[in-house]
Amino acid sequence: MEQILETNNKERHVSNADGEAGLRRSGTLKKNIQYIIKNPMLYVLMAPALILTIIFKYIPMYGVIIAFKDFSYRKGILGSEWVGFDHFVKFINSPNFEVLLMNTLKLSFFGLILGFPVPILMALMLNQVRRAGVKKNIQLFLYAPYFISVVVVVGMIFIFLSPTGLINQIITYFTGKPIMFMSDPEYFRSIYILSGIWQAAGWSSIIYVAALAGVDPEQHNAATIDGANLLQRIWHIDLPTIKPVMAIVFILAAGGIMAVGFEKAFLMQTALNLPTSEIIATYVYKVGLKAGDYSFSAAIGLFETFVNIIMLVLVNYIVKRLNENQGLY
Known part of the structure; x- marks a missing residue:
């Protein structure tokens, strides 16, 4: 009899909990509906962006199924x-799989590790410039490369690093012979990553500059009075302020670790640097558009997306665990 009573009590508690959860959900739904009714113009303004996202992002997902079919026109x-x-299975078992995957991961990983701190350092240095006019001029100089076309950037790379270019003229003056930068596979990753950092670091620092603008100057004044030097103020005041932003940016960057830019890699490719310049994106272009094997190329693209999702979830979990005791989440 006691076991029956305990079972009934447990069932009542479960039913009560379910009922309370249902009431909370219905209450939340009513509040959301009331908010939409009171603020219809907000959703009218949001509608064009939502419609465009559905048309150009969600509806094309229907075409993903060709990755599982032998597509025929x-x-x-x-x-x-x-x-x-x-x-x-065909892609994973292909002899090019390991080379393509490693080339893609190396470009993304080293680009992330080397490129992630640079915008932060730029923002911290810009934050120390007190004259508004000088600061704006420096920002303009740093942001300018971002607006240069990838085609133009690659053209500049070929001009400066050609056997008769400026860089090789200096090298030849000291060593007596030029270095074939664009033909040697060993230099491709370094050129790709460093030129990418040069082009995007200034623009990427904007978000950190905006976050640092919210630092209370009184904190720096108090720290200065207490005897803290510049590096100590940056370490204990500025960096903790932008830490949540750093975590979010890193998670998003890690989530796109397989999304190496096709245009730049393809434009920088030569017949001699293919061992390091051939990545998944360029391989998809050659197999899909040139060879016409759309199903196979769609499968490769879906494989990239799957790896990105795994990396996004994994890095998000790691960052959350590292910061859960510090109030970041």
């Missing part, structure tokens, strides 16, 4: 033969 997407994971 005549039969169409739905009429094409279903092959399941055959294209994924």
